[in-house]
Amino acid sequence: MKNLLSIAGNARSYRQFAHYCHNLTLLFPDITLEESATYYSQTMALQQPTPFKPGEIDAVLLSRIQAITSNYQNRCCIWIAFHTGPYPLLVHLLHYCNGTPLTVLMSAQAYNDYKSAYDDRHLNLPHIDMIDVQQPRAIWSIHRALLTGRQLLAFIDGNMGSTVDSRNRLSISFGKHVWQIRTVLPHLAHQYGVPLVPLYLVYTPWDALTCFGGRAYYPTGMIRTDFVNQSLQSICGDFVKQLPSATANWKGWLFAHHDIIRSGIGQSYPTADADLLPYPTTKRHYVMSRISGQFMEVDLPYFQHIKVFIDKLVNIYQ
Secondary structure (H helix, E strand, O other), X not given: OHHHHOOOOOHHHHHHHHHHHHHHHXXXXXXXXXXXXXXXXXXXXXXXXXXXXXXXXXXXXXXXXXXXXXXXXXXXXXXXXXXXXXXXXXXXXXXXXXXXXXXXXXXXXXXXXXXXXXXXXXXXXXXXXXXXXXXXXXXXXXXXXHHOOOEEEEEOOOOOOOOOOHHHEEEEEEOOEEEXXXXXXXXXXXXXXOOEEEEEEEEOOOOOEEEEEOOOEOOOOOOHHHHHHHHHHHHXXXXXXXXXXXXXXXXXXXXXXXXXXXOOHHHHOOOOHHHEEEEEOOOOEEEEEOOOOOEEEOOHHHHHHHOHHHHHHHHXXX
16 A cells, blocks of 8 residues: 555556546545545455466366356357456366356457467467457457357456446446446347347355356347446446455556536535545646545645645554
8 A cells, every 4th residue: 555655656546546546535425535535445356367277276166167158068158247356367267167168358458468468378378369359350259259159258247437428338226326238239239139148257245255156137038238238237226236355356446536426515515624635746746525526726835735745644644
């Protein structure tokens, strides 16, 4: 924590922490700054890269994944996951326990960040393909994967931006606000007649890694719009309901603001110094309200005044 939030830390770390605290406040309006800092520290610790070593994976975890995936072995399906726990491991665990050819959908940034890990030849996993969904021809690659019977794995909570076409998103309750979720995956499931299967990789409160699957959603006999709405509302709504008991597991606190339409927070909450977080850029000094998410440019003396809060947090976690 000291390295992440010390005055010697880089500007990106400050901005990242500010967004994390704001997104927590959207769902938990009564959370304190100290509680937010505790969760941030835990989340960042859980997100440290973890190499996939089959011989070191807990046997109970492997048996759980095998039990979940046994019904879909050599069958096409779409796995719906979230950025929880050491989520990059889920790719290898699925393939290791299931063996069915797997195609992973990811953003351009994730593609660049994890391609080398997924391509590690020492793991001997030749049947894992990756698709950068931000490439112009990505949708055709996805169709080709489904046509050839490959399973898809997609992290549905990724940043999509709240300004996208409303026809391609669904609104999920996020406290008093609205979380926007892409609908392309249930549309594809309906088109190809394959199930949507939610899958969660998380740490328990006692630091054990576990995996559990949710109810599978089959499009058979359903109108496309009904299937899309019911499956996504259930999968994502259940996920939001679980966040109070698994708060630190979710990396989405770092980027959820891109997909959330805020409701009424500008009028409901005053902005006090205690709720302002340093938000430095290359040439200017800003502060961000953790309540409203609004920015204000400030002069250097005021920025240094606000950083007293940072010193307080550093003292807590030293």
